[in-house]
Amino acid sequence: MMRAAAAPLRPEPDSGGVALLVERAQRGDRAALAEIYAVYRRTVRGILLSRVPRVEVDDLVQDVFVTAMERLSSLRDPAAFPAWLAAITRNRATDCSARLETDDAARRDLPVADVDRTEALLVLAAIQSLPEAYSETLTLRLVEGMTGPEIAARTGLTEGSVRVNLHRGMKQLREKLERTLA
Amino acid sequence: VTNDYLWDRSGPIDPEVVRLERLLGRLRPASEGPRVLAFPARVTARRPSRAALVAVASLAAVIVALVGVSWRTTHLSPGLEVTRIEGTPTIASSPVADHRELRAGTWLETNDEARASIDIASVGRVEVEPRTRIGLVTTRPDTTVCSCSAAPFTR
Numbered sequence: 001m002m003r004a005a006a007a008p009l010r011p012e013p014d015s016g017g018v019a020l021l022v023e024r025a026q027r028g029d030r031a032a033l034a035e036i037y038a039v040y041r042r043t044v045r046g047i048l049l050s051r052v053p054r055v056e057v058d059d060l061v062q063d064v065f066v067t068a069m070e071r072l073s074s075l076r077d078p079a080a081f082p083a084w085l086a087a088i089t090r091n092r093a094t095d096c097s098a099r100l101e102t103d104d105a106a107r108r109d110l111p112v113a114d115v116d117r118t119e120a121l122l123v124l125a126a127i128q129s130l131p132e133a134y135s136e137t138l139t140l141r142l143v144e145g146m147t148g149p150e151i152a153a154r155t156g157l158t159e160g161s162v163r164v165n166l167h168r169g170m171k172q173l174r175e176k177l178e179r180t181l182a
Numbered sequence: 183v184t185n186d187y188l189w190d191r192s193g194p195i196d197p198e199v200v201r202l203e204r205l206l207g208r209l210r211p212a213s214e215g216p217r218v219l220a221f222p223a224r225v226t227a228r229r230p231s232r233a234a235l236v237a238v239a240s241l242a243a244v245i246v247a248l249v250g251v252s253w254r255t256t257h258l259s260p261g262l263e264v265t266r267i268e269g270t271p272t273i274a275s276s277p278v279a280d281h282r283e284l285r286a287g288t289w290l291e292t293n294d295e296a297r298a299s300i301d302i303a304s305v306g307r308v309e310v311e312p313r314t315r316i317g318l319v320t321t322r323p324d325t326t327v328c329s330c331s332a333a334p335f336t337r
Binding site for chain 2: 054119143145147148163
C-alpha cells in the first residue's frame, strides 16, 4: 500500500527563527508578514476547521491574520508566536460558533455543495464532535496532512500532548465511525 | 523515526489512518489558497476556467490583498471611492451610477461588461476588470484590507 501523499508544508523555522521572523514583522517588514502567513496558514485553517462549519473557514482565516497583524506589536515574547496565534484562532472559532448558534441566516446561505453528505464531510463531522483537543490535532493531522512534530511546532503544544491527543482522538474516532457504520 | 504512523508516518502503515488521510485530504483547498499580496496597481480578472469556477463556488476561495497604506491625510474616509468606468458595476447589489463609496463589509462586483476603479489613498487607482468581486474588509489609519476573487461567469 502506498503512503498517503501530503502537500509539503512551508518549512517551520526553529524557535530562534520564529522569534527573528516575528521581530522583523513587528518592525513592519512586510516580507516577514507574508512569510508568517505562508508558514501558519494551514495551521490556522486546520484549527478553525475542527471547530466551525467549513463554509466559514476561509473568511475566518483572513480575520485571524488581520487580528494577529494588528496585535503583533503587543506580543512580548516573539518565540511564543505559534501558541499566541493558535489562541487567537481558537477565540475566533469560539466567537463564530456563538454567532452561528443565533444566526440561522448563515446556515441557510450554505452552498449546496457544502451540505452534501459526502463521506469526507461525515468523517469531518465525527471529528468535530470529539473533544476540542482531539478534534484539533486530528484535523491538523488528517485534513491538513501535518505530522505530530509539525503540529506541536506550529501550535505551541508539547509533543507529548499532541501525541496523546492524536492517539486518544483516533481511538474515539474509530469508535464513532464503527458505530456510524453499524 | 518512532515507528508510529499516526505520529510521524514512520513504521508500519495503519490502513485506517491512510484511508482517512486520503478521504479528508480532499477537503483541503485544491490550490495553495489565499495569498498575502501587495495590492497590485491593476487588478485584472481572467476569464476563469470551468475548473476554477467550481473551485470558486465550492470552496469560496478568495485571494486576500493585504496592504499597508500610510495615510498622510488627517481625515480618514470611512470607505473607498468607486468610479464607474463602463457597464453597470454594483455595490451590495445596487448599481453604481457614476461614483459611490465602497464601505467595509460590502462588495464591489463587475459582470461581463462592467469595469470600475477604486481610489486608495497613497496607493493610487486600482482598475477593476469584468467578472471581479472585491470586498472591503476594513480600513484603518495605516491599513486597508480587501478580499478579491473572480466573480462567477455569467453568459
